[in-house]
Amino acid sequence: MSRTSNRADGDIVQDFLSVADLLEEPQLAQLYAYLTREGEATVQDVMDDLDLAQGTAYSYVNRLVDAGVVDVTNDEQPRRYAARQIDLTVTTAAGDREYTITPALIDAVGRRETDADIDTYIDRHGVAGLATALTYAVARGRGEVTHRLMAEDLDISPLAAEMILQALRPVVHEHYDIEEAGAGLDELDIDDTDDA
Structure with a gap:
C-alpha cells in the first residue's frame, strides 16, 4: 500500500483514513502487526495467539479487510488473512x-x-x-x-x-535489519587470572 503520485486523490484519502484507524486503535494496530509478522493467519490463529474472543477477532479482522489493509488470501474455510504492506x-x-x-x-x-x-x-x-x-x-x-x-x-x-x-x-x-552491537559477556576473551 505504498503511496505514489499516480494514485487518484480519493484512493489516497481512503488509504489515509484506513491507516488513521490503525493509529487510533491499538487493538487494530496489534492485529495488523501480528498479521505482518505471521505472513498469513486464520481467525482461530488470531484468537489463540492474541487471546481475543471469537466475536472480537472476527470484528477486528473484518474491519481491517474493509479498510483495505488486510487481504483474504483464500476463500476456503478456514479463511486465511494477510496484511498489506503500508508505506x-x-x-x-x-x-x-x-x-x-x-x-x-x-x-x-x-x-x-x-x-x-x-x-x-x-x-x-x-x-x-x-x-x-x-x-x-x-x-x-x-x-x-x-x-x-x-x-x-x-x-x-x-x-x-x-x-x-x-x-x-x-x-x-x-x-529493521540491525545486528546486535557489542559482544556478550560469554563472547569476551577474559582470563580469570587478570586483575579487574
Missing part, C-alpha cells in the same frame, strides 16, 4: 515535517496496550512524536545516536529518551 508519507500543513507510516510504527502503536512507556510517550507527544522516536530508535540501533542526543534534539529529558528507546528496541529489531 504512507504524510506532510504537515506547514510543509516542515514529514512522517512515514510503516508497519513498524503501527506495531509500536499496537504495543501501547502492553507497554506503559509507549503509552505514556504517546499521551505526551502523540503518534507523530512516537514516529520521531522510532526514527531515533533505528538510528540508535545502528550506533548513530545516543539517548542524550535524542533528548537534546527533541527537548525532552535524557531519562524519557532512554525509556522510549528501550521500549522501541523490540520493534526496531523486529522490523
Whole structure:
C-alpha cells in the first residue's frame, strides 16, 4: 500500500483514513502487526495467539479487510488473512515535517496496550512524536545516536529518551535489519587470572 503520485486523490484519502484507524486503535494496530509478522493467519490463529474472543477477532479482522489493509488470501474455510504492506508519507500543513507510516510504527502503536512507556510517550507527544522516536530508535540501533542526543534534539529529558528507546528496541529489531552491537559477556576473551 505504498503511496505514489499516480494514485487518484480519493484512493489516497481512503488509504489515509484506513491507516488513521490503525493509529487510533491499538487493538487494530496489534492485529495488523501480528498479521505482518505471521505472513498469513486464520481467525482461530488470531484468537489463540492474541487471546481475543471469537466475536472480537472476527470484528477486528473484518474491519481491517474493509479498510483495505488486510487481504483474504483464500476463500476456503478456514479463511486465511494477510496484511498489506503500508508505506504512507504524510506532510504537515506547514510543509516542515514529514512522517512515514510503516508497519513498524503501527506495531509500536499496537504495543501501547502492553507497554506503559509507549503509552505514556504517546499521551505526551502523540503518534507523530512516537514516529520521531522510532526514527531515533533505528538510528540508535545502528550506533548513530545516543539517548542524550535524542533528548537534546527533541527537548525532552535524557531519562524519557532512554525509556522510549528501550521500549522501541523490540520493534526496531523486529522490523529493521540491525545486528546486535557489542559482544556478550560469554563472547569476551577474559582470563580469570587478570586483575579487574
